[in-house]
Amino acid sequence: MAALRLTSITLCPxxxxxxxxxxxAPRAASxxxxxxxxxxxxxLAAARPRRGDLVRARAAANPAAxxxxxxxxxxxxxxxxxxxxxxDLEKLEKIFSEEAVAEFxxxxxxxxxxxxxLIDEIVKSSDLQPHVVNFINVVVDNSRAExxxxxxxxxxxxxxxxxxxxVATVTSVVQLESEDLAQIAAHVQKITGAANVRIKTRIxxxxxxxxxxxxxxxxxxxxxxxxRKQIAEITSELEMPSVTLDV
Numbered sequence: 707m708a709a710l711r712l713t714s715i716t717l718c719p720x721x722x723x724x725x726x727x728x729x730x731a732p733r734a735a736s737x738x739x740x741x742x743x744x745x746x747x748x749x750l751a752a753a754r755p756r757r758g759d760l761v762r763a764r765a766a767a768n769p770a771a772x773x774x775x776x777x778x779x780x781x782x783x784x785x786x787x788x789x790x791x792x793x794d795l796e797k798l799e800k801i802f803s804e805e806a807v808a809e810f811x812x813x814x815x816x817x818x819x820x821x822x823x824l825i826d827e828i829v830k831s832s833d834l835q836p837h838v839v840n841f842i843n844v845v846v847d848n849s850r851a852e853x854x855x856x857x858x859x860x861x862x863x864x865x866x867x868x869x870x871x872x873v874a875t876v877t878s879v880v881q882l883e884s885e886d887l888a889q890i891a892a893h894v895q896k897i898t899g900a901a902n903v904r905i906k907t908r909i910x911x912x913x914x915x916x917x918x919x920x921x922x923x924x925x926x927x928x929x930x931x932x933x934r935k936q937i938a939e940i941t942s943e944l945e946m947p948s949v950t951l952d953v
Contacts, residue, residue: 771853775860778841783868787835792865794838795858801828802854811851821846870901874921877908882917894921 782791802808811821825846829839845851866873874894876887891903898921916932 768853768856770850771856771860774841774845774850774853774857775864778837778857779861779864779868781837785837787837788865788869790835791838792862794832794834795861797832797834798828798838798842799855799858801832802851808851808854811846812849814849818847866904871904872898872900872902872921873904873906874919875906875908875925876917876919877910877913878917879909879911879913879915881907881909890917890919894919 778791779788782788810816810824825839825842828834828842834842845854845857862873865871872894874890876882876890882890887905887907891905894900895903912934914933916934916936918932919929921927
């Protein structure tokens with residue numbers, strides 16, 4: 707399975723298991739901090755948010771996730787911190803996508819003080835903004851930690867709509883250099899006409915070499931430059947119909 711790396715590039719417009727208990731805190735904290743430390747944000751240029759009402763391209767899968775994301779997006783837009791907030795949420799998505807972390811925070815048998823200690827560790831490791839810290843505390847207090855990945859997706863949808871941003875996922879065998887990712891971002895921007903392009907990367911050894919690019923609101927657009935595809939095409943060309951020999 708491909709592993710998601712939340713490294714991102716923003717390109718501006720071209721000139722033209724068992725439920726955890728309190729005993730699970732050290733394990734959850736260890737995972738959360740390790741995940742947060744491995745999430746660099748590579749930004750070629752800051753995206754410019756556009757003023758106006760919040761517009762969504764699609765309905766939320768979960769109304770609660772939509773409400774959280776809407777409130778956070780409006781706050782970030784008003785404070786001019788949309789770019790910083792989306793970067794913070796990428797870090798949280800990585801941490802809270804681990805089921806053990808969400809279960810720890812949503813477990814009613816875990817003391818609030820223990821949850822606060824883990825939140826503090828996450829904040830220190832991820833260098834989160836104050837309003838994102840408040841957001842996490844509200845989510846945890848309402849026992850909604852399992853919704854964090856969905857909230858992040860809803861926020862990103864709103865962010866993309868507000869800033870005219872296209873998101874492209876680049877899958878490769880090894881992490882590509884920033885210059886290569888910038889060229890891919892420029893190509894996606896050219897063919898989509900998007901004001902901005904953000905790149906997310908995945909690592910998938912099964913590609914053998916090369917890379918693939920998925921973009922579009924539903925990831926329906928696909929560019930395959932992988933060796934796996936080339937091998938499949940060669941194999942298909944070499945296939946011959948079966949021949950029966952009469953003896």
